[in-house]
Amino acid sequence: xxxxxxxxxxxxxxxxxxxxxxxxxxxxxxxxxxxxxxxxxxxxxxxxxxxxxxxxxxxxxxxxxxxxxxxxxxxxxxxxxxxxxxxxxxxxxxxxxxxxxxxxxxxxxxxxxxxxxxxxxxxxxxxxxxxxxxxxxxxxxxxxxxxxxxxxxxxxxxxxxxxxxxxxxxxxxxxxxxxxxxxxxxxxxxxxxxxxxxxxxxxxxxxxxxxxxxxxxxxxxxxxxxxxxxxxxxxxxxxxxxxxxxxxxxxxxxx
Amino acid sequence: xxxxxxxxxxxxxxxxxxxxxxxxxxxxxxxxxxxxxxxxxxxxxxxxxxxxxxxxxxxxxxxxxxxxxxxxxxxxxxxxxxxxxxxxxxxxxxxxxxxxxxxxxxxxxxxxxxxxxxxxxxxxxxxxxxxxxxxxxxxxxxxxxxxxxxxxxxxxxxxxxxxxxxxxxxxxxxxxxxxxxxxxxxxxxxxxxxxxxxxxxxxxxxxxxxxxxxxxxxxxxxxxxxxxxxxxxxxxxxxxxxxxxxxxxxxxxxxxxxxxxxxxxxxxxxxxxxxxxxxxxxxxxxxxxxxxxxxxxxxxxxxxxxxx
Ligand SMILES: Nc1ncnc2c1ncn2[C@@H]1O[C@H](COP(=O)(O)OP(=O)(O)OP(=O)(O)O)[C@@H](O)[C@H]1O
Ligand SMILES: [Mg+2]
Numbered sequence: 001x002x003x004x005x006x007x008x009x010x011x012x013x014x015x016x017x018x019x020x021x022x023x024x025x026x027x028x029x030x031x032x033x034x035x036x037x038x039x040x041x042x043x044x045x046x047x048x049x050x051x052x053x054x055x056x057x058x059x060x061x062x063x064x065x066x067x068x069x070x071x072x073x074x075x076x077x078x079x080x081x082x083x084x085x086x087x088x089x090x091x092x093x094x095x096x097x098x099x100x101x102x103x104x105x106x107x108x109x110x111x112x113x114x115x116x117x118x119x120x121x122x123x124x125x126x127x128x129x130x131x132x133x134x135x136x137x138x139x140x141x142x143x144x145x146x147x148x149x150x151x152x153x154x155x156x157x158x159x160x161x162x163x164x165x166x167x168x169x170x171x172x173x174x175x176x177x178x179x180x181x182x183x184x185x186x187x188x189x190x191x192x193x194x195x196x197x198x199x200x201x202x203x204x205x206x207x208x209x210x211x212x213x214x215x216x217x218x219x220x221x222x223x224x225x226x227x228x229x230x231x232x233x234x235x236x237x238x239x240x241x242x243x244x245x246x247x248x249x250x251x252x253x254x255x
Numbered sequence: 256x257x258x259x260x261x262x263x264x265x266x267x268x269x270x271x272x273x274x275x276x277x278x279x280x281x282x283x284x285x286x287x288x289x290x291x292x293x294x295x296x297x298x299x300x301x302x303x304x305x306x307x308x309x310x311x312x313x314x315x316x317x318x319x320x321x322x323x324x325x326x327x328x329x330x331x332x333x334x335x336x337x338x339x340x341x342x343x344x345x346x347x348x349x350x351x352x353x354x355x356x357x358x359x360x361x362x363x364x365x366x367x368x369x370x371x372x373x374x375x376x377x378x379x380x381x382x383x384x385x386x387x388x389x390x391x392x393x394x395x396x397x398x399x400x401x402x403x404x405x406x407x408x409x410x411x412x413x414x415x416x417x418x419x420x421x422x423x424x425x426x427x428x429x430x431x432x433x434x435x436x437x438x439x440x441x442x443x444x445x446x447x448x449x450x451x452x453x454x455x456x457x458x459x460x461x462x463x464x465x466x467x468x469x470x471x472x473x474x475x476x477x478x479x480x481x482x483x484x485x486x487x488x489x490x491x492x493x494x495x496x497x498x499x500x501x502x503x504x505x506x507x508x509x510x511x512x513x514x515x516x517x518x519x520x521x522x523x524x525x526x527x528x529x530x531x532x533x534x535x536x537x538x539x540x541x542x543x544x545x546x547x548x549x550x551x552x553x554x555x556x557x558x559x560x561x562x563x
């Protein structure tokens with residue numbers, strides 16, 4: 001078995017064709033959500049915080065929230081939607097009557113997760129930039145980080161979804177995994193100031209931490225060697241998880 | 256040249272044998288039917304044919320290629336209509352065809368042309384822009400078949416194409432299958448319906464619990480296993496031995512409750528006896544040509560007890 005990129009793209013285009021039906025209604029909330037976050041956290045909570053790491057609170061949380069948006073854009077796609085396609089719509093059974101193979105499905109779905117993350121995170125970035133919260137030009141470096149975070153959370157979500165046999169278990173993924181990540185990955189407060197260096201080592205396993213740090217580096221224009229570690233983590237974990245899903249998806253689609 | 260060749264193929268799920276020592280040869284241009292009740296192994300056989308289920312023993316060659324090892328190549332030349340609905344319900348007919356065509360890497364003008372041709376051919380164009388979920392069962396099934404024709408397949412696999420359809424739609428689909436065959440397409444289909452198999456297929460394999468229990472042309476199968484005529488009538492279990500005594504009956508009488516079916520080459524002597532025995536009850540008597548259903552019931556004895 002091997003991946004055929006054209007076939008993987010055909011998988012992606014199936015999802016895109018469905019999304020094209022509803023994008024007008026689903027894109028609009030993509031712009032509202034960041035505004036609500038920035039208003040509540042930045043202007044609301046932020047008005048009690050004079051400054052954080054040398055900037056206003058709303059400036060502080062902006063880069064992390066862009067990464068959160070990418071995470072959320074990918075996550076819904078690769079959890080509930082994959083489950084629906086697998087179980088109810090029998091989309092993969094249909095694909096496997098054509099030259100498409102399980103590996104193509106895996107890659108196509110991951111790329112679609114990246115696409116959705118890019119739409120979601122991209123919209124968020126535009127809003128952030130429109131409010132003047134993205135220092136130019138170096139904040140533009142955060143743009144490629146959006147699909148990268150999308151890839152990471154597609155890989156994580158798919159590794160989970162393909163191992164799960166009931167739809168009820170997805171709520172655990174959101175409440176016990178994504179929500180804590182959202183709160184404790186350095187988006188709202190500097191983790192390294194609250195944790196001892198020992199615990200900080202442990203916190204390095206948190207997947208959202210790395211895209212958030214990368215985005216913060218891009219927004220501030222200050223880069224350290226840590227950038228390399230964050231990139232290595234993000235690419236590395238994505239690759240490992242996608243590879244580990246090959247066997248599982250093949251087992252779920254073929255007998 | 257055989258389009259499909261299966262040699263001694265077996266597949267089990269856990270300790271249930273789904274397909275047991277299957278041998279299958281489907282000649283180019285033929286319509287081959289797999290006939291059998293629920294759970295007999297028909298779908299499993301089809302899935303092994305297009306390489307998505309791996310046989311435990313043996314292998315299936317399609318166009319001379321191993322269907323598992325060369326799955327991609329095999330599936331680029333075949334079309335499959337699955338038993339379950341797999342269309343995208345939110346999308347319309349035309350978009351569904353395009354999505355499916357892309358799975359075969361069709362694009363641009365060619366993709367559009369094939370989608371339109373098939374909509375015209377299967378009389379779907381009046382509903383081209385309707386979301387699939389609003390279509391009737393008959394339209395949906397025609398679309399399902401249209402999807403599998405997007406690749407212009409040399410081999411068309413149909414898993415229970417007419418289950419749950421009304422008679423008019425069944426006839427339309429039968430006509431389509433005949434037309435495709437005239438164009439040289441080989442067809443492998445499964446069905447529960449004996450009449451469908453008899454009308455469409457030039458060769459059949461009758462499945463029961465994973466095994467092929469009989470194989471051949473529909474007419475030959477009937478001739479080989481049973482006499483020409485079937486007589487159905489109602490009689491008490493105790494009385495049939497006397498009634499049937501001395502008649503040349505083929506196979507064993509089949510009975511469900513009081514309803515008894517007997518096969519003979521010449522029904523006349525039995526009819527005379529029935530008339531004599533009970534002139535009142537003739538309304539319940541049916542004389543008809545023996546069909547595949549009779550062969551199936553005789554071979555499997557499902558739900559039936561032997562008489563006499
Ligand atoms: N993936 C699977 N896992 C476990 N058992 C299976 C699987 N697929 C099929 N089976 C079993 O194998 C047997 C044959 O199933 P198959 O679907 O081939 O039958 P069928 O003839 O197509 O039946 P139907 O007319 O109901 O469609 C059945 O007992 C079924 O339960
Ligand atoms: Mg079946």
